[in-house]
Amino acid sequence: MVWLKRRRVLVLASIFILTWLVIIIYTPSPSGSQKNANHGAKRGASQQKPPQSGSRRSGKLPRIRIVDVDENPSIDKEEQKIETQLRDASQDFSDNKNLTFSKIKILDGENGDSKALLNIELDLIPHALPEGVRTQGAIWNLAGSWVNSKQITPADNPDLGMVLNAMANRPIVKADIGYKGTQLKARLELSGGQWVVFKPGRYTRDHVIDGTPYAGYDRHTGEIAAFHLDRVLGFHRAPIVVGRRINLRTEIKPVASQSLLNTFLNRGNQTCFYGKCYYCKPEEPACADEHDMMEGSLTLWLPRDKKLKKWHHLWSRTYRDNKKAQWEHDNNYCQGVLEKYPLEKHRHIMDILDTAAFDYLIGNADRHQYETFEADGDQAMLLLMDSAKSFGNPHHDERSILAPLYQCCKIRKSTWDKLLSLQDGRLSHVMRRVLSHDPLAPILTELHLQAMDRRLVTVIATIKKCLSDHGAEYVLLM
Numbered sequence: 001m002v003w004l005k006r007r008r009v010l011v012l013a014s015i016f017i018l019t020w021l022v023i024i025i026y027t028p029s030p031s032g033s034q035k036n037a038n039h040g041a042k043r044g045a046s047q048q049k050p051p052q053s054g055s056r057r058s059g060k061l062p063r064i065r066i067v068d069v070d071e072n073p074s075i076d077k078e079e080q081k082i083e084t085q086l087r088d089a090s091q092d093f094s095d096n097k098n099l100t101f102s103k104i105k106i107l108d109g110e111n112g113d114s115k116a117l118l119n120i121e122l123d124l125i126p127h128a129l130p131e132g133v134r135t136q137g138a139i140w141n142l143a144g145s146w147v148n149s150k151q152i153t154p155a156d157n158p159d160l161g162m163v164l165n166a167m168a169n170r171p172i173v174k175a176d177i178g179y180k181g182t183q184l185k186a187r188l189e190l191s192g193g194q195w196v197v198f199k200p201g202r203y204t205r206d207h208v209i210d211g212t213p214y215a216g217y218d219r220h221t222g223e224i225a226a227f228h229l230d231r232v233l234g235f236h237r238a239p240i241v242v243g244r245r246i247n248l249r250t251e252i253k254p255v256a257s258q259s260l261l262n263t264f265l266n267r268g269n270q271t272c273f274y275g276k277c278y279y280c281k282p283e284e285p286a287c288a289d290e291h292d293m294m295e296g297s298l299t300l301w302l303p304r305d306k307k308l309k310k311w312h313h314l315w316s317r318t319y320r321d322n323k324k325a326q327w328e329h330d331n332n333y334c335q336g337v338l339e340k341y342p343l344e345k346h347r348h349i350m351d352i353l354d355t356a357a358f359d360y361l362i363g364n365a366d367r368h369q370y371e372t373f374e375a376d377g378d379q380a381m382l383l384l385m386d387s388a389k390s391f392g393n394p395h396h397d398e399r400s401i402l403a404p405l406y407q408c409c410k411i412r413k414s415t416w417d418k419l420l421s422l423q424d425g426r427l428s429h430v431m432r433r434v435l436s437h438d439p440l441a442p443i444l445t446e447l448h449l450q451a452m453d454r455r456l457v458t459v460i461a462t463i464k465k466c467l468s469d470h471g472a473e474y475v476l477l478m
């Protein structure tokens with residue numbers, strides 16, 4: 001009996017084992033390559049398997065990672081020591097000890113070795129003085145040496161922070177009335193012989209300008225933000241700008257020319273000045289706070305030996321309610337412009353198209369004229385000077401600023417690629433980070449930053465429409 005029972009158990013066990021063997025052999029297993037792929041994944045396996053739609057999408061738009069680097073790993077102890085010595089040896093750099101080095105990268109792809117789409121230095125700290133920068137004027141000569149026919153600020157150069165630092169801290173040795181123009185400003189000379197334009201702050205950050213697209217006084221914050229956007233877009237056509245808080249009584253009055261002093265007045269316990277310009281008048285002065293402090297933007301003067309040539313902007317406004325400019329009613333206006341000024345012969349006309357996107361993003365409808373370097377003739381670049389009528393109303397997008405773009409349907413491919421790379425909130429992210437390093441930060445309210453993202457969607461949609469109407473060969477300029 002026992003023997004029979006054992007045989008039954010053995011047969012049942014064999015059937016059970018055989019059944020399992022059959023199941024194991026005939027069940028399809030993952031392919032070898034997949035096994036290896038899963039084995040090789042260190043972490044985040046789900047991130048490593050992009051969905052089909054994701055990989056299709058990455059063909060069009062690069063997958064982008066934004067990296068904020070707050071500490072410069074290259075600054076070692078020894079360098080920090082030298083930096084401290086240099087700062088202590090020179091009062092020029094003595095005020096700004098707390099600024100940190102920073103850098104923003106936008107990377108194409110997710111690996112460390114991927115292509116950098118944007119890589120800009122944000123440092124406001126001088127972490128090493130370059131060779132020869134030992135005299136008061138050397139830093140300004142360095143900034144002047146960056147100015148050439150193709151760009152006036154450097155891309156990815158840590159010395160830019162040193163120039164910003166000097167502009168934000170150097171003593172003011174002379175102050176004079178603004179030179180020309182319609183808006184209140186002063187021309188200051190910083191120690192070492194550098195001229196800068198001072199545009200006083202007249203509005204709080206959240207003040208909204210209503211009225212015509214060019215209404216209101218200049219916005220110093222707009223000038224600062226525009227300088228940084230010019231670099232983010234890779235243009236490098238705007239002079240260097242930094243924010244600075246200045247004491248009118250102790251820093252300006254003692255070094256002011258008589259003609260500037262004549263425009264000073266007191267309002268209650270506030271020190272004010274109204275300067276000399278087309279719209280300057282005693283009833284509309286700019287005033288410091290009760291401690292005589294006034295915010296403003298400082299724009300670095302371009303090298304004085306570079307002669308500028310003024311151009312009337314072909315899409316300028318009439319500044320009259322009852323009169324329209326030709327471009328405002330003539331749909332073939334651009335055709336006429338391109339016949340008269342073929343793009344390959346007139347670089348600055350091509351720049352007008354970049355500038356339309358730029359000005360639309362910042363809400364500047366006041367680029368009635370522009371300047372180029374005279375020596376460069378028709379191949380000269382358009383200098384993005386005076387962008388202060390920007391960021392007036394975050395709730396309004398002034399479509400007419402885009403007219404050169406939607407009428408000509410042409411844009412540089414490099415600009416188009418850059419605009420695409422800043423989609424999906426990256427533009428505001430980068431600008432928020434860049435601007436956080438200005439001494440007057442925060443520069444733009446969240447509403448203004450969001451407005452830039454919203455406007456970018458419109459710029460891209462406008463170009464996409466051109467691409468579908470005319471094709472890439474016509475629209476994208478190499």
Ligand SMILES: Nc1ncnc2c1ncn2[C@@H]1O[C@H](COP(=O)(O)OP(=O)(O)OP(=O)(O)O)[C@@H](O)[C@H]1O
Pocket residue numbers: 179180181182183184197239277299300301302308371385386
């Ligand atoms: N950083 C600079 N370097 C060299 N020249 C400059 C600089 N800033 C301004 N200028 C000169 O001064 C002129 C007037 O400057 P700006 O446009 O800022 O003044 P504005 O009062 O706003 O003028 P407008 O009323 O015409 O807009 C410029 O067109 C240019 O010729």
Ligand SMILES: [Mn+2]
Pocket residue numbers: 181183366386388389
């Ligand atoms: Mn102006």
